[in-house]
Amino acid sequence: MASISRIQSDLSSHVAINNVGHTSEQLNVQNQLLTSPDATKFATLDDSHIGRNQNLLESTLQSHSTSTLQYLEISMQPNINNHETVPSNTSLLPPEEASKSEYSKQTMLGMKRENDAENLGQKLCKCKKSRCLKLYCVCFAGGELCDEACKCKDCFNKSSQEEMISSTKQKIKNRNPHAFSPEVVHDPEVIYANGEQIENDSMCVTVPTARHKTGCSCRKSKCHKKYCECYQAGVGCTLSCRCIDCGNIHHTKQGIAWYLWETAFIHAMLQSILSIKWQ
DNA sequence: GAGTTTGAAACT
């Protein structure tokens, strides 16, 4: 998709496209203005902000009609022409399935490692059937080898199985190019839709907060529990989510649109109040 | 710890 790469190169000239970098100070100011509608923010609004909000409100409302949906419907490159064989679920076991006997000293060591891993923030898995070679496994999905403190069975996600890991990874990448990319986008100039990076412009309102790369499809959790990937990642749902009865509204496009409308409405009310000729 | 619920990932 040539347009996307052009957009990326254009953006990279003045915006850092990565998942940690925050951009210019000006952008941060804009972000502050657009993020959650804290009551404290209203105190800081002046006319210039209001004017900008009105402009953004227009583009927000426009973006809710067709243009945003068109953006959001851009699909991934169908890269699935690959008919390589999938690692079969036959009976091979890795050479050294650790001898987890000799407990007393061993368990102490295991606890220590578990604590270490937890302290380092590494997630531990307890996979039983996936051999830690599918995205079901949090370790594998996170691009990490399993920790010694993982409680997985028949684990292939260890250094002795590098070739199996890389080939399996490649097959999954062929299916979904973003399978191993970070789950959350922090760059406010970039939004993901169906796995593709999309530029924000006047017709696609800036979303100044982090977003999950694919969005969720929650049906029962209202996106209020960790079952929801958006909620778990600490970000709000977006238009690319397919959730039903979403409660994860904070920092969403809808939330921003509401904030902008609210801000414009309050400004209009203030103006009319000030225009009243008392006495 | 056991059992249930949940939604992504995998599969057909």
Place this chain on the structure above:
DNA sequence: CAGTTTCAAACTC
């Protein structure tokens, strides 16, 4: 694609 199954984590008790 959509519908179904599989899977391991999140949650509940």
